[in-house]
Amino acid sequence: MMAQPVESPNNYAIVADYPAKTYTKKYETLLIDGVRVESPFNNTQMVFRLSDVSFESDYYNRFITEPGAIIENQIPTLLIRSGVVANTVPYNAGVSTNLVLKTVVTKLFGDFRKGQTPTAVMEIQFILVDSSSVRPAIIFDKKILSKVELSDKTPEALAKGLGNAFSEIIEELAEAFSQE
Template sequence: MKFVIRIFIVSLFSIFFTQCFGVSKTFPEKRFFLIETNNAKQLFSPPKPRTFFVRKVFISQRFEGKEFVYRRDNAVYESDFYNGFFIPPSHNFKEEFSKSLIQSGNFEWDANLHTRVNVTHYIELNLSQLYGDFRSKEPKAVVEFEVVVYEDMNSISSPVFRKTYKQNITIEKKDAEALVIGWNSALNNAFTELNIDISKQLK
């Protein structure tokens, strides 16, 4: 009898707590996104006999997590618990970057995927900005990254190519899906510029 009374009291407490403090409130489901760029314009046919190996991908600690980051004020950033990357953003960025190099025809092989090829170029990436700028009525998707290319395995010699690319794309609204669409457009623009630069710079 005491056990039944105890259960009854606990049940009443649970109902009271739920009604008073809104514990039963439903929360939005978490959503996961991938950055996906369009096919890069082919600059050469057939591809030049170059291969590359992306040996390092640096990403700012502010943006290395899977949760999306929004800039609400000059000194205020916030992360979005309910919207984020399906895989770590550094991996997602590296995949799209590598895909653009192959599709453009600037490189014939990705040595990260084909281990038996001789590597002609080693690449380091530094992704310094990746966030939604929500400070004004015209929100923007912000991307900034640096590309450094070497012709030797070590980083002792000077790079044969080095440049920073930045894009600020206006998006329709302050929304996670709109932000991803903006990032896609920003990277399409940056990768197009990058591949044109590489086609002129590398031997």
């Protein structure tokens, strides 16, 4: 009897579009801290919501690397392209700047519950800390939720939907920064 070939996982990325609008520069330099993704979304496996209380991770459909890294790699370019930030510095560059952007992904899944339109759900909390004084001060703290309807219940549609959700979140963040 021949052994069946083992199915290899499909790999996806979350890719945001550049912001559609350009905002007035608000910050000269931001240090972008490492992005934290809350459990159970901090894994390479895609997560699907199947009922009000049932979530499932999918071994065969996963992100190419941890979602925090995928998101973290795009934030600097997206914020600079929005115009609201002139320069960004990665947290591991050894360069100090007063303003630190902390990012926490609190939701990252496909809502595939029966009887409703499949939806990509992403929620990110952004905290801007001014560390110029002895006691660092939070000068901005906002959780932004985006839900994007999907054409179908597939991992590919979910990856595209999460990219669109990320784009919407960055757009809303740039807008909020510009009004600070």
